[in-house]
Each structure stands twice: as C-alpha cells, then as structure tokens.
Amino acid sequence: MGSLVLVRHGQSRWNLENRFTGWWDVDLTAAGEEEARRAGRHLADAGATPDVVFTSVLRRAVRSANLVLDELGRAWIPVERHWRLNERHYGGLTGLDKAETEARHGREQFLAWRRGYATPPPPIEPGSEFDVRQDPRYAGFGRDIVPATECLADVVARMVPYWQDRIAPEVLAGREVLVVAHGNSLRALIKHLEGISDEDIPALEIPTGVPLVYELDGALEVKDKRVLEG
Ligand SMILES: O=C(O)[C@@H](CO)OP(=O)(O)O
Numbered sequence: 001m002g003s004l005v006l007v008r009h010g011q012s013r014w015n016l017e018n019r020f021t022g023w024w025d026v027d028l029t030a031a032g033e034e035e036a037r038r039a040g041r042h043l044a045d046a047g048a049t050p051d052v053v054f055t056s057v058l059r060r061a062v063r064s065a066n067l068v069l070d071e072l073g074r075a076w077i078p079v080e081r082h083w084r085l086n087e088r089h090y091g092g093l094t095g096l097d098k099a100e101t102e103a104r105h106g107r108e109q110f111l112a113w114r115r116g117y118a119t120p121p122p123p124i125e126p127g128s129e130f131d132v133r134q135d136p137r138y139a140g141f142g143r144d145i146v147p148a149t150e151c152l153a154d155v156v157a158r159m160v161p162y163w164q165d166r167i168a169p170e171v172l173a174g175r176e177v178l179v180v181a182h183g184n185s186l187r188a189l190i191k192h193l194e195g196i197s198d199e200d201i202p203a204l205e206i207p208t209g210v211p212l213v214y215e216l217d218g219a220l221e222v223k224d225k226r227v228l229e230g
Contacts, residue, residue: 002171004214005048006189007180008206009064010035015208018098020121022090023146024130025058035209036064040071042228043211050178052078052170056085056185057137064209065180083138083145084162088184091121091149094130115202116151123148152201155188163189171216193222 010032014021028036043050050072055065062081069075093101093113102110112119124131132138133146147154170177179189183206191201193214206212207229215224 002173002175002177002216004167004171004193004216005043005050005176005178006186006206006212006214007036007039007064007068007178008183008186008208008210009060009180010039010067010209012060020090020093020096020098020101022087022094022150023058023132024094025132025135026060028060028063032060032064032208033067036067037071039064039209039211039228040068042230043068044072046211046213046226046228048072048178048211048213049176050074050077051175052080053178053180054080054082054085054167055180056087056182057081057083058086058182061085061180061182065178068178068180080166082162082166083141084158085179085181085185087182088152088155088188089124089147089150091124091147092128093121094124094128111202117198117201118151118153120149120151120154152184152188152191153198155184156191159185159188160192163192168220171220172218193220 011029012021012032013026013029016029053065053069055061066075069077113121133144138146167177167179186206187201187204190196190204196204211228213226213228214222217223
C-alpha cells in the first residue's frame with residue numbers, strides 16, 4: 001500500500017509574531033523557509049520519493065511544499081492545491097496577538113477558542129481588514145465557501161471529504177503522497193487517521209517543518225508512523 005507524509009509549513013511571520021492567522025495569507029519567515037528545506041532533506045535521507053503533493057491555497061503551505069520538493073529534486077510532480085486543506089478560520093480572532101487575547105479573556109476562554117474541539121471563536125466582522133471573502137482564489141467555487149469562523153470540528157467536516165475523495169485514492173493506488181498543510185488542518189486529518197477522541201485532540205501539537213511518515217494498509221488503518229526530526 002502507499003505511504004502518506006504530512007508536513008506542517010515552516011514558521012510564518014505570524015507564527016513568529018504570535019498572532020492568530022487562520023485564512024490570512026502570511027508568508028514564511030527566513031527561518032520557516034529553512035525549516036521547509038530541512039524537512040525536504042530529512043525526507044531525502046529517508047529515501048522518500050513522493051509521487052503527488054496536496055497543499056492548501058495559502059502561500060505558507062504552497063511555498064513550503066515547493067521548498068520540500070526542491071530539496072527532493074521532485075518539483076515536477078503533480079500538485080493539487082485546495083481550500084479544504086487551509087488552516088482553521090480563526091474568525092474574529094484573526095490578526096490578534098495570542099498573549100493579549102489570553103490576558104483579556106482569561107485562560108479558560110482562550111484555550112476553549114484555541115484548542116476546544118467544538119468551540120468556534122466569534123465570527124469575523126464583515127468588512128474586517130482580515131475578511132478574505134472577496135479573495136479571487138475562492139471565487140471559482142460557485143458558492144460562498146469562506147467561513148466566518150471555524151472550530152476544529154468544522155475543519156474535520158470540510159477536510160475529511162477531501163481526504164476521502166482526493167487523497168486516500170492516491171494512497172490506495174500505491175503512491176507516495178505528500179500533504180503540506182497547517183497545524184489545525186493536519187490536526188483534523190490526524191484525528192481522523194488515528195481515531196483520536198474529541199477529548200484527547202487538544203493535546204496534539206504538530207511542530208512546523210517536521211515530516212510525519214505514515215504507512216497505511218488497504219483499509220487505511222495506520223500500520224506505522226515515524227517522525228523525521230533531529
Ligand atoms: O494562528 C493559527 O492559524 C494557528 C496556527 O499557527 O495557531 P494555533 O496553533 O494557535 O491554532
């Protein structure tokens with residue numbers, strides 16, 4: 001059966017500035033670019049030869065995917081970019097400083113918004129400078145797919161059909177599949193793959209630029225998982 005490699009994009013400008021990011025399209029920092037290249041080198045050392053790459057439509061993931069593939073000498077493989085792999089939409093928290101938000105609303109509310117499975121942040125204000133509803137990259141979907149906010153359960157609901165329709169068939173066809181995405185879209189995918197409960201998922205943190213290599217069987221059950229770091 002095929003294999004599946006998951007990589008969270010390298011450090012972004014707002015990871016560095018500790019701001020809620022979501023669907024806002026910030027770029028990588030120089031350190032983030034290097035994290036992505038290092039992920040590529042780890043994969044090269046492990047003998048990875050991805051056949052196809054899936055990523056989001058946000059540049060921190062798109063550029064990380066390209067940097068990983070450059071290191072592997074495989075910039076030529078087919079790529080599919082899709083909003084369903086985007087980061088979780090952080091609603092009205094988008095752009096805010098995480099430490100200031102915690103100080104203002106208290107740790108319990110902050111953690112519920114940030115890691116609670118079914119607690120969406122307040123919706124983004126229409127016309128907010130961080131409202132991406134008019135962004136042309138979402139115009140082709142024929143309906144208003146840009147959410148006003150999302151909790152992790154919402155990300156699972158929009159990501160799992162994409163996994164089932166587009167990614168899993170590649171794995172089942174025996175291909176090496178690379179997915180370069182985001183902390184919360186990968187958290188949603190890993191929850192689904194590993195059967196992690198709603199109660200346990202808040203504890204799962206995914207580091208930037210560290211490849212997670214899964215071997216799956218014909219029923220898409222996880223047979224092996226390796227973390228390539230060091
Ligand atoms: O701000 C975000 O979009 C995400 C990922 O960086 O943050 P968090 O890890 O707090 O969910």
